[in-house]
Amino acid sequence: xxxxxxxxxxxxxxxxxxxxxxxxxxxxxxxxxxxxxxxxxxxxxxxxxxxxxxxxxxxxxxxxxxxxxxxxxxxxxxxxxxxxxxxxxxxxxxxxxxxxxxxxxxxxxxxxxxxxxxxxxxxxxxxxxxxxxxxxxxxxxxxxxxxxxxxxxxxxxxxxxxxxxxxxxxxxxxxxxxxxxxxxxxxxxxxxxxxxxxxxxxxxxxxxxxxxxxxxxxxxxxxxxxxxxx
Numbered sequence: 220x221x222x223x224x225x226x227x228x229x230x231x232x233x234x235x236x237x238x239x240x241x242x243x244x245x246x247x248x249x250x251x252x253x254x255x256x257x258x259x260x261x262x263x264x265x266x267x268x269x270x271x272x273x274x275x276x277x278x279x280x281x282x283x284x285x286x287x288x289x290x291x292x293x294x295x296x297x298x299x300x301x302x303x304x305x306x307x308x309x310x311x312x313x314x315x316x317x318x319x320x321x322x323x324x325x326x327x328x329x330x331x332x333x334x335x336x337x338x339x340x341x342x343x344x345x346x347x348x349x350x351x352x353x354x355x356x357x358x359x360x361x362x363x364x365x366x367x368x369x370x371x372x373x374x375x376x377x378x379x380x381x382x383x384x385x386x387x388x389x390x391x392x393x394x395x396x397x398x399x400x401x402x403x404x405x406x407x408x409x410x411x412x413x414x415x416x417x418x419x420x421x422x423x424x425x426x427x428x429x430x431x432x433x434x435x436x437x438x439x440x441x442x443x444x445x446x447x448x449x
């Protein structure tokens with residue numbers, strides 16, 4: 220009886236205060252949250268034989284310390300994945316990042332890792348946004364894999380303009396020298412999982428990777444919500 224009443228109550232709330240899928244913008248039904256069931260199933264996953272994955276691996280081929288490269292989805296312009304990332308970064312849809320982290324962790328085997336380190340935002344940018352989207356994604360993974368998130372080891376020491384719309388060379392210049400490891404003892408000899416929202420040219424991730432390796436990190440697994448398909 221309680222479950223029936225609960226369902227009726229949810230149906231009433233959906234009628235009075237409709238909720239919409241963050242990917243396709245269709246109304247959510249029943250116990251659906253953030254993303255509708257259809258989008259959860261059909262959002263394009265990154266396959267290891269795709270061009271996006273090839274670009275991903277090519278960027279980090281010269282780093283033997285990289286133990287794995289992974290992304291949940293393929294990012295294409297004007298697609299549903301772009302809609303999700305836009306909501307996460309610019310419309311305060313924090314739940315998108317948390318859900319993406321859980322989905323990735325549930326759909327993939329547990330990666331080796333002593334800790335998860337999200338690509339950091341500058342404190343000013345984090346205050347503007349209200350949260351770090353890469354950190355929220357990491358929290359979703361952590362909830363399923365039970366690997367701790369360390370958000371104070373790697374820091375961004377310079378405020379930079381957004382990478383959106385920049386060329387590969389401009390992106391590399393924009394993030395050059397902006398990251399540093401605050402506590403080298405914490406990561407020395409450790410295996411780290413580095414998380415970010417989207418791998419576009421890989422400039423930001425590579426900049427973080429170099430700093431982690433120079434600080435003594437033994438191995439790094441890179442995991443993003445999406446990898447861009449050019």
